[in-house]
Amino acid sequence: MKLIKGNIVYAPALGKLVTLERGALMLSDDGTVTDVLAVPPESCEAEVYDYGEALVMPSFADMHLHAPQYPMLGMGMDLPLMDWLNTYTFKTEARFADTDYARSVYRALAKDLITGGTTRVCMFSSLHTDATLILMEELERAGVTGCVGKVNMDRGSEALRETTEQSKSETLRWLDSCDGFRYIKPILTPRFTPSCTDELMAWLGKLAEERGLRVQSHLSENLDEMALVRRLCPDCGQYWETYAKHGLWKDHTVMAHCVHSDEREREALLKHNVAVAHCADSNINICSGIAPVRTLLREGVWVTLGSDIAGGAQLAMNNVITMSIRASKMRAVQTDGRDAFLGVDEAYYLGSTAGHRWFGADGGFARGEALHAIVLDDSALPEPVCTLTLRERFERSIYLMDKSTIKAVWSEGRKVVG
Amino acid sequence: MKLIKGNIVYAPALGKLVTLERGALMLSDDGTVTDVLAVPPESCEAEVYDYGEALVMPSFADMHLHAPQYPMLGMGMDLPLMDWLNTYTFKTEARFADTDYARSVYRALAKDLITGGTTRVCMFSSLHTDATLILMEELERAGVTGCVGKVNMDRGSEALRETTEQSKSETLRWLDSCDGFRYIKPILTPRFTPSCTDELMAWLGKLAEERGLRVQSHLSENLDEMALVRRLCPDCGQYWETYAKHGLWKDHTVMAHCVHSDEREREALLKHNVAVAHCADSNINICSGIAPVRTLLREGVWVTLGSDIAGGAQLAMNNVITMSIRASKMRAVQTDGRDAFLGVDEAYYLGSTAGHRWFGADGGFARGEALHAIVLDDSALPEPVCTLTLRERFERSIYLMDKSTIKAVWSEGRKVVG
Numbered sequence: 001m002k003l004i005k006g007n008i009v010y011a012p013a014l015g016k017l018v019t020l021e022r023g024a025l026m027l028s029d030d031g032t033v034t035d036v037l038a039v040p041p042e043s044c045e046a047e048v049y050d051y052g053e054a055l056v057m058p059s060f061a062d063m064h065l066h067a068p069q070y071p072m073l074g075m076g077m078d079l080p081l082m083d084w085l086n087t088y089t090f091k092t093e094a095r096f097a098d099t100d101y102a103r104s105v106y107r108a109l110a111k112d113l114i115t116g117g118t119t120r121v122c123m124f125s126s127l128h129t130d131a132t133l134i135l136m137e138e139l140e141r142a143g144v145t146g147c148v149g150k151v152n153m154d155r156g157s158e159a160l161r162e163t164t165e166q167s168k169s170e171t172l173r174w175l176d177s178c179d180g181f182r183y184i185k186p187i188l189t190p191r192f193t194p195s196c197t198d199e200l201m202a203w204l205g206k207l208a209e210e211r212g213l214r215v216q217s218h219l220s221e222n223l224d225e226m227a228l229v230r231r232l233c234p235d236c237g238q239y240w241e242t243y244a245k246h247g248l249w250k251d252h253t254v255m256a257h258c259v260h261s262d263e264r265e266r267e268a269l270l271k272h273n274v275a276v277a278h279c280a281d282s283n284i285n286i287c288s289g290i291a292p293v294r295t296l297l298r299e300g301v302w303v304t305l306g307s308d309i310a311g312g313a314q315l316a317m318n319n320v321i322t323m324s325i326r327a328s329k330m331r332a333v334q335t336d337g338r339d340a341f342l343g344v345d346e347a348y349y350l351g352s353t354a355g356h357r358w359f360g361a362d363g364g365f366a367r368g369e370a371l372h373a374i375v376l377d378d379s380a381l382p383e384p385v386c387t388l389t390l391r392e393r394f395e396r397s398i399y400l401m402d403k404s405t406i407k408a409v410w411s412e413g414r415k416v417v418g
Numbered sequence: 419m420k421l422i423k424g425n426i427v428y429a430p431a432l433g434k435l436v437t438l439e440r441g442a443l444m445l446s447d448d449g450t451v452t453d454v455l456a457v458p459p460e461s462c463e464a465e466v467y468d469y470g471e472a473l474v475m476p477s478f479a480d481m482h483l484h485a486p487q488y489p490m491l492g493m494g495m496d497l498p499l500m501d502w503l504n505t506y507t508f509k510t511e512a513r514f515a516d517t518d519y520a521r522s523v524y525r526a527l528a529k530d531l532i533t534g535g536t537t538r539v540c541m542f543s544s545l546h547t548d549a550t551l552i553l554m555e556e557l558e559r560a561g562v563t564g565c566v567g568k569v570n571m572d573r574g575s576e577a578l579r580e581t582t583e584q585s586k587s588e589t590l591r592w593l594d595s596c597d598g599f600r601y602i603k604p605i606l607t608p609r610f611t612p613s614c615t616d617e618l619m620a621w622l623g624k625l626a627e628e629r630g631l632r633v634q635s636h637l638s639e640n641l642d643e644m645a646l647v648r649r650l651c652p653d654c655g656q657y658w659e660t661y662a663k664h665g666l667w668k669d670h671t672v673m674a675h676c677v678h679s680d681e682r683e684r685e686a687l688l689k690h691n692v693a694v695a696h697c698a699d700s701n702i703n704i705c706s707g708i709a710p711v712r713t714l715l716r717e718g719v720w721v722t723l724g725s726d727i728a729g730g731a732q733l734a735m736n737n738v739i740t741m742s743i744r745a746s747k748m749r750a751v752q753t754d755g756r757d758a759f760l761g762v763d764e765a766y767y768l769g770s771t772a773g774h775r776w777f778g779a780d781g782g783f784a785r786g787e788a789l790h791a792i793v794l795d796d797s798a799l800p801e802p803v804c805t806l807t808l809r810e811r812f813e814r815s816i817y818l819m820d821k822s823t824i825k826a827v828w829s830e831g832r833k834v835v836g
Binding site for chain 1: 423456488490492494495509530659740743744748750761762800806813816817818
C-alpha cells in the first residue's frame with residue numbers, strides 16, 4: 001500500500017470543491033485509490049509519500065491539441081485563419097514525414113506536458129503513420145496517458161493531403177501497430193469535414209463501429225468554416241450531421257470548439273453524449289469568438305477543455321483554465337450577465353475531472369481509480385497578507401502556478417515526475 | 419565605451435518593427451546609447467557584451483500597478499468588484515502599516531519586476547508614507563526606475579482611509595523624503611474620485627502645479643463606478659472633469675483603464691496629452707469590459723499598458739502584452755472587424771516604447787537615451803521546423819518568454835540582471 005499525505009483538493013462535480021487540510025490518499029500497490037482520508041492514520045504499513053503543506057490535486061486532462069503544431073507555438077498569431085494554416089500549419093505538419101525530427105519534437109512535447117501536470121490527452125497527430133507511432137512511444141515513455149489519432153485528410157490543402165486509398169491503408173497499418181501500447185490508445189481522427197471526402201468519412205465510420213474505436217474532430221469553430229461545410233455538404237442541414245451521417249457522431253466522440261453551435265446542434269451534442277473540447281485561447285487567438293460554455297453546461301452538455309496548440313499559444317493547462325474563465329467573463333459582459341462566468345472551481349473541474357471522466361474515471365479522487373495527481377508547492381508564490389484557506393491557496397495556484405511549483409506528478413498510479 | 423552585440427529588435431513607432439540581425443548597440447561609459455549598428459565594428463576599444471544569437475530588445479514599462487496588492491495576486495477573482503475590494507484589497511493594503519511586512523513584500527516584488535524585464539514603472543503604493551518610501555528604496559535597489567505614488571484617499575472605505583489633514587501632511591512628509599532617490603520619483607496619486615474629497619483634490623491640484631509634479635489615477639473603469647462618480651459630482655458632466663476641475667487633468671497625467679470613455683472624454687485625453695494605461699487582464703478579470711484601444715490609437719490618444727496587479731493576475735509584461743492582443747481580438751469580433759486587433763509589434767510598442775516615452779525617452783534604442791533593454795535567449799523554446807526570421811523569433815518570444823529566457827536586463831544604462 002501507499003499513503004500520500006498533503007492538502008487534498010478535488011472537484012468531484014461542477015461547482016463543487018472538496019478541500020481536506022492535511023488529509024491523505026490511500027493507494028493499493030498498483031496506484032489505485034482505495035481511500036480518501038480527512039485524517040491520515042497515525043501509523044500504517046504503507047509506503048508513505050509525505051508532501052507536507054503541498055496541495056495534492058487531480059492532474060489535468062487536455063482534450064484537444066495538435067502535437068505536430070508544437071514547434072509553431074506562439075507564431076503567426078497576427079494572420080487570418082487560412083493564411084495561418086497555409087503559412088505555418090500545413091508546412092509544419094508536413095515536416096513530420098521526417099521521423100528523426102518527429103522524435104525530437106515529440107520527446108520535448110511529452111516532457112513539457114507531463115512536467116506541467118497534464119497526464120491525460122486526447123490528441124491529434126499528423127497524417128504520418130510513423131510519426132504518430134513515435135508520438136505514442138514518447139508519450140508513454142514520459143508517463144502521459146490517453147488517446148492519439150493519426151489524422152485522416154484526403155481533401156483540401158495541396159500542401160498536406162493523402163489519397164483516399166493511402167488514408168485507408170495507412171490507418172490500418174497504424175492500428176495494427178498500436179497493440180503494444182499500454183497507456184496510449186488510438187482514436188479515429190478525420191481532421192474536419194472540409195478535409196475528408198464522403199468516401200473516407202463513411203469508411204472511418206464503419207471502422208469505428210467494427211473495431212469499437214472512438215472519434216475526434218472539429219465542429220463549428222468559425223463562420224467561414226461553417227459556410228464551407230454547407231457548400232461541401234448541401235445534403236446536411238447542420239455541420240454535426242456531416243459526421244452523424246457516417247456514424248462518427250456517437251457516444252464519447254470529442255468535438256473541438258463548438259463556438260457557434262446553435263440550439264439544435266447543442267441538442268445533438270447532448271443526445272449522443274458527444275464531448276465538447278472547449279479551447280478558449282485558440283478561439284480568441286484566431287478570432288473565432290467565444291463558445292457558449294455556460295449555455296452548454298446549463299443544457300447538460302459534456303464540456304472539457306483543450307489547449308489546442310498551436311491555435312492556442314499555451315500548453316500549460318492552468319493557463320488554459322484561467323483563459324476559459326477570462327473568455328467566460330467576456331461572454332458574461334456581452335450577455336449582460338445572463339451567461340454567468342466560470343468560477344475557478346468550475347473551470348478547474350472542466351480541465352481535470354470532466355476530462356478524466358472521458359477515460360472512464362469517476363469524479364475527483366474516486367475509489368478504485370488509478371491515481372492521476374499533481375503535487376503543488378505554493379510556498380514560493382508571493383507571501384500573502386494572512387494565512388490563506390486551502391481554497392484560496394487552490395485558487396491562487398491555478399492562476400500563478402508554473403512548472404517550478406509542480407513538485408510531483410502521478411499518472412495512472414505511477415509517480416512519473418518528482 | 420560599451421558594445422552590446424546581438425540580434426537587435428525594437429519598435430520605434432506604432433506598427434513599425436526594426437530588426438537588425440547580428441547588429442550592435444554602442445553605449446557611452448554611463449550607458450547612454452550613442453549608436454545603433456547594423457554591423458558591429460570589427461574591432462574597437464569598447465568593453466564588449468557579446469550576446470551571440472540572443473535578442474536584444476527595449477525592456478518593458480508597466481504604467482499602472484498597485485504594489486501593495488502583490489500578495490493577493492490571483493485571489494478573489496470570482497468576486498464582484500466591491501466584494502473583491504472589501505474582502506481582499508483594502509485589508510491587504512491596510513497591512514502595509516507594518517514596515518517589516520512592507521520591506522519583505524516590496525523586495526520580492528522589485529525582484530519579480532526586474533527579472534521579468536520591467537525596468538520602468540508608474541506605480542501606486544498604499545496610503546502609508548513609510549511603506550511607500552520602503553517601496554521606492556526596494557525598487558532602486560533592484561534596478562527598477564520610474565514613479566511611485568503614496569495614495570491619497572480621505573473618502574469612502576471605512577477599512578482604509580485617511581483624514582483630509584492626514585492625507586495632506588503625510589503627502590508633504592513623503593515628498594520631503596524623496597530627494598535622496600535617484601531613479602524613483604514621486605507622482606501625486608489621488609486613488610480615484612470616489613476616494614477623495616473635493617478639498618483634497620483641489621489641494622493636490624495646487625501642489626501638482628506648485629511643485630511641477632505629475633499625476634496618476636483611474637478613469638471610467640466600469641459602469642457602476644461611473645454612476646457613483648456622477649452622483650458624487652453632479653457639477654461635472656463627465657468623469658474626467660472631476661479631475662480637470664482641480665488641475666489634475668494635464669500633460670502626462672496617467673489614467674488607468676478608460677474602458678468606457680466616450681468620444682468627448684477621448685477628445686479630452688487627446689487635447690491634454692493625458693496617457694491611458696490600458697489594463698486588459700484586469701478589465702477582463704473584473705468584468706469591466708474591453709477598452710476601445712484601436713479607436714483611441716486611431717484618434718491619436720497616447721496609449722500605454724499596465725499589469726494592474728492585482729486586478730490583473732499577471733505581473734509579467736509579455737503576458738500583459740499578449741492579453742491586450744487577445745482583448746483586442748475579442749473587440750474585433752464584437753465590432754465585426756471595424757476595430758482591427760493589435761498586431762504583436764503594435765502591442766509590444768504599447769508595452770515598451772509608448773511607456774518609455776512617458777519618461778522622456780525617444781522611440782526604441784534612440785541615441786542619447788540611457789539603455790533600457792532585455793536580452794532574450796530563445797534557444798530553449800520548442801525547436802522550430804525551419805530557420806525563423808528575427809521577426810518570427812521576436813513574435814514567438816513575446817508569447818512564450820518567461821524569466822528563464824531573460825538572460826540579462828539593462829536599466830537606465832546599468833546592467834542590473836545577468
